[in-house]
Every structure is written in structure tokens, then in C-alpha cells.
Amino acid sequence: MNLIGKKIIIRDFQKEDFPEFFKLVQDKTNHDLAGLEYTADENFAHNLLEMYQRRDGAFVIAQKDTDQMVGIIEMNKRGASNDLLLTREIGFVINRKFRNQGFAKESVQLLIDYGFNELNLTEIWASSEKDNQAPQKLLELLGFKYIYEVNQALPYAMQSNLVKYYLLKK
Template sequence: MNNQSDTFPILETNRVILRRIEKDDAPDIFKYLSDDEVMKHYGTKPFQTVDEAIKAISRYESLFHEKRGIRWGITLKGDHQVIGSCVFYNMVSEHFRADIGFVLSKDFWGQGIAQEAVKAVIKYGFEHLNINRIEAVIEPPNIASQKLVEKLGFLKEGLLRSYEYFDGKFDDLYMYSLLKSDFPSDESKI
């Protein structure tokens, strides 16, 4: 499955550029990953220091170099500031499968930016990484993310009971999936 090259892929849409996240982006990453509202459904506690963002960026680099996934920084065209990210992770090449995740600064919620970025990443996965199945696991209270993936054609497959342990409790997650055959080649349909 994994046709991931050693060159980091830059993706471009009408409004956004998805690019490699670098150490200099740590203050931008910290800004949104330290926000309680943004982190409410993220599965980790809000960052307390910029150093946590620097460590996260190192993990993003390892993910890419070890070919276990790719995390793109979301930037608006004409602005280098990272306002969110979109990631393929848990890539399982023998099963042509990957998980997808995304996060966006609340300053940019409700503008269709996350949907535009996620759609570009999905397209890249199906066309360049030879992925056949993309999975998204989403907390039941996270209605906005559920609506986003449903708009892109993901199907809700069911509830994963007590799937993650976070902050002293077990959390249920919905499992969504999108197959390559579900994704329209005519992009105007999404």
C-alpha cells in the first residue's frame, strides 16, 4: 500500500495549503492545542507549554520518517501560520488502511476550512498512498466532526464501547469509514 515517498507532500486547495509542520511552528501549534475548547474531544489534555508543541512536532516528524503516517499543517494561502492539522496515522499497509484525524483553531471553525483540508488529504491517500479504507474515530458528543466526515461520505459503522481511556474514564467512540470506491471521482459531488 504505502507509496509514501521521502519527500513531504504539499497539498493545495482553493483556500489552504497543507504542508510539513516545522519547529518554528511551535507557537502556532501551542496556540490551538492549549485551547480547552479545541482539546475538548482531542483525547489529550490541553498543552501547558510551547515545549510540549516542540515535542509533538518531533513526533510528527517520526511518524513521517518511519512511514507510519503523515501530519500536515493547515495554513491559509498567503499566510504561513499553522491554524490546524490533518493526519493519517495507524497506517496498515498490508490491509491498505489508515486512520484520519484533524484539528483546527477555533478562530477558523464554521468556515469549511477543515472540510476542505480533510477532503484534500483523503484524495491524496486514495490517489497516491494506495489506501482503500480510511477510518475516523469520533467521540459521540463531537457533533461537528461527525457532520464533517458524513459530508465527505463516511459511513458510521457503530459504537466502539470503552475504546479509549482518558482523564480517569473510559470513552466510547463512533467508528466511521470511507472506502476508495465510496469517494466520488467527480469532486463537485462533495
Template sequence: MDLKLETNRLTLQPFIKEDATRIRDLANDKELSAILGLPHPYELQYAEDWIEMQPKQIKDGVEYPLTILGKEIMEVIGTITLRIDKGNNKGELGYWIGRNYWGNGFATEAVNRVVELGFNELNLNKIWASAVTKNKASKIVLEKVGLKKEGTLRQNRLLHNKYEDIDIYGILRNEYLNES
């Protein structure tokens, strides 16, 4: 399966070792790390360790971590991952965009393409994602791509010493095929 995915403005593709510095630079941001629960400061070693485990994850078909590359910007601007639950034939989306690039529709464009990969190439039955309830931008992205809110897990994550509600969003294969 070719994991180099194209959209109008983006290329999504597997990481290379050289992406580590850029990932560190983008992830080493207080606001982003607060939302994601990433360590801050974000050390280069975290990015290197993450990238190192990815070829095996992809080979085993358990996780597809991809960089989001802006075609005009000519740099990695974020990441998107589809995590596969083989037993239940479903995939979980996770993504982030570097703060300088927020509000341009990039996340929507990337999520759209990975949902297409999940249903059309991986033949999944369901794609889902979770978003901290107060994370309005992420929930808007999921809704724009066609995921529906399935419910709220109350005080489900401890983020920076505060218990946060988590909203679960999902789209089923038959909904996707009927819509597109």
C-alpha cells in the first residue's frame, strides 16, 4: 500500500529520521503540549524514539503515523496517525498541526484524506476519534469530515492536574459510502 497521500495543499507520508528536528520544533510549544498532554519542553529524543518505532508499526499494520507536509510551505506542518484495532476492524485518528499553521483548514484536509484511506484502502468498518470536550477546534474538524458525536466520557483524562471530559466521535463505513 502506498502511504504517500496527496490532497490539494498537502502531502501525507511516513516519517523519515530527518523529520525529528522539525517535529521537536513544532511540538515544543506550550499551548500545543497542554492540549495534547505532551511533555514540555519537548526533547528531540522523544521525536527520535517515536520515529524509530514507526516502520514496525506500519509493517504490522497497527498504526500509520504520517507527517503532514505543506506543499507551498515546503515543510512538515503537523502529523496525523491512524491507529488500527484489527479485532474490531476500526481505526482511531490522532492529529495535530503546528500552532503557526492553525486556522487554514489543514487539519480538515488531512483528516479527510486519512478517513478515505481507512475506508477505501484499509476497508475499516469504523473510524473514531476522541477530543477533549473543551477543544472546540478539534471537534469542528471531526464534524466537518462527517464524524458524529457518540457521547462524552466524564472526567476521563487528567490533563495538567485537571480532570477533563472527553467527547467521542465516529463514522461508520456505511455512512461514509452513502455520503461520498
């Protein structure tokens, strides 16, 4: 994929992205707020990058001028049944030093346009940890509507993991 915006490019992962990718996965806040894998182990991080390179629907958010990775955005299938074929779920995370610069907004808008205009999707979903206000505000700004909240914690983990789901229809 190669989507070009005003300030960013959404593109496939490259080996050269590793330094910025490693910064993302070793920031525990990204795990806690966005569900991104967490590791401080450089070898494991290389394995994660290779996994992202193979994963359909996972892309780098890079600065247009420098091609430097600033984040990750995903557009994943929601299932194989006929009623889910024309739906996708978007997820994103931005490196903390690049937040509040419009990269997330532009990236999500590019994927929305791509999804509705190129893939002919009828629905795009997004979720956010309940206490992560920034993406919730962004989703609402882009026209997503709050639909429901679910606890995604494993029953035996004895913890709560509340997630809010948002929907955008064509």
C-alpha cells in the first residue's frame, strides 16, 4: 500500500523502520493505551517487525518529507462471514514524540477514504481503551459514533479491560 497525504505516507513496513519501531514497542504506554505489543528485548522486537511486515492490513505511518516512521495503522478484516466481508476495523498508534501534530487524524482519514472508495466497504469500526480519551475524541471528530463498551479481560486474569467500540458507516 502507498497512500499519500499532505504530511504523511501510509506504506508497507521496511527493515529500515526498526529503530522507530523499537521505540514504539518498548514504550509500555503504547501497550497499555493501544494494545501494541510490548518488549524491551531487541531480538524479539526484530521478530515483531517481521511479523508486521507479513501481516495483511498493517502499515507504517511515515512523514512524507523524510519517510521516517511515526506510527502504525492497521485495517483488519472482522471475519469471513458474508455480513462482515465489507467491514474493517482500524487501529493506530503514534510515537509519543510525534503526537498532537495531526498524523493520526490524517492517517485515519486516508484509510477511511481508501476503505469506502477503493474497497467499497460499508462499515469501518475502531476501538479504544476506555480511559484513552485522545483516540476517542479523534474518532468522534471524524464522524465515528460510539456504539458499545465491552470487557476484553480474560476471566482468569482477575482484571478489567474495558474497551469502547465506534462505528462509521458509508
